[in-house]
Amino acid sequence: MTRLLPFRFDQGEQTLWLLDQRKLPFEEVWVPCRTAAEAAAGIRDMVVRGAPAIGVTAAYGMVLAHLSGEDPAEADRVLRHSRPTAVNLFYALERMKPHWGNPEASLAEARAIWEEVERTEQAISQHGAALLKGQVLTHCNTGPLATGGYGTALGAIVEAHRQGRVSHVWVDETRPYLQGARLTAYELCKAGVPATLVTDNMAAHLMSKGQVDAVIVGTDRMATNGDFANKIGTYALAVLCHYHGIPFYPALPLSSVDPKLNSGKDIPIEERSALEVTTIRGVPIAPEGFPAAHPAFDVTPHHLITGIVTEKGVLYPPFDESLPRALARGAGRQASVADS
Known part of the structure; x- marks a missing residue:
């Protein structure tokens, strides 16, 4: 996949540059962050989004705190309060804690976190590709x-297409923020993978016609029993797959597993602005002042999952046994996640 990375760090300028994903695919605008508070604002306002990218951004937010002379404890607090659901945020901040007060060590740890993301996702792409064939449906955005x-x-999908296994991708638009329409479609164009954009409520129709061979999605936080939170609409896809007998896979690094949670009922669900539902890119689509709900994520119960794609391989039920084994087998520091 041609990678359009969501951030870059300029050590000379002491600046973390975030690619403003709110403006894609129409404009490529880079937002400078020079303090932890600015990095936190980039996360909160969805300039950068996606669980692993949020984690890396938070790590570099702590680097910025050191470089700008901020109190690391306050910087940590501000970053922790930027978004509540993606566990990678808290994992990265825990990784940075031992290096408070040491700018060089802090920068080295942030780089290490980013490098781990790249290594684990190469493995996830390979393991996931082996499961996929024919026509695949995905939800939200899980690419670079x-x-x-x-x-x-999306890494698994692109790799499966490269291997000749996947012929076509159905891309859920992913209302209300349209990550599928704006970002996944954009990345698949760059990767040269045949794909078709569909509205979220078309999935059942496609499945009933035999046009979906598998569904693979990302993960923002997973409990040790396999329950997981992902972009709103994921749970509905899992139910549809169960009904139609279609394999359903979440893909995630083991750093997205929260070892403090035994089930998904305790995963915090972010409630975002109603304006993101009642408007599209600032254009109203509902009567002015009409109330709207916007839970940004839902929780899919583990019994609807065929297998879990991780960097350690594909895990199968019972997940309350296979997940802890995978964490113990080599996740090491990834198993240590702070309370959120």
Whole structure:
């Protein structure tokens, strides 16, 4: 995949540059961050989004705090409050804690976190590709823009197409923020993968016609029993796959597993602005002042999952046994996640 990375760090300028994903695919605008608070604002306002990319951004936010002379404890607090659901944010900040007060060590650790993202996603892409064939449907955005690496679910799709296994991709538009329409479609164009954009409510129709051979999605936080939170609409896809007998796979680095959670019922679900539902790119699509709900994520129960694609391989039920084994087998520091 041709990678359009969501950030770059300029050590000379002491600046983290974020590619403004709110403006893609129409404009390529880079937003400078020179403090932890500016990095946190970039996360909160969805200049950068996607669980692994949020984690890397948070790590560099702590680097900025050191370079600008901020109190690291306050910088950590501000970053932790930027978004609540993606566990990679808290994982990265825990990784940075031992290096508070040491700018060089802080920068080295942030680089290490980013490099780990790239290594794990290469493995995820290979393991996931082996599961996919024919026509695949995906939801939201899980490519390089969401991760800073090679992508999780979308990385597997692109690799499967490269191997001649996947012939076509159905791209959910992913209302209300349209990550599928704006970002996944954009990345698949760059990768040269045949794809078709569909509205979220078309999935059942496609499945009933035998036009979907598998569904693979990303993950923002997973409990140790396999329940997981992902972009709103994921749960519905899992239910549809279960009904139609279609394999359903979440793809994720093991750093997205929260070892403190035994089930998905305790995963915090972010509630975002109603304006993101009642407007599209600032254009109203509902009567002025009409109330709207916007839970940004939903939780898919583990019994609807065929297998979990990780850098350690594909995990199968019972997940409350296979997930802890995978974490213990080599995840190491990735198993240590702070309370959110």
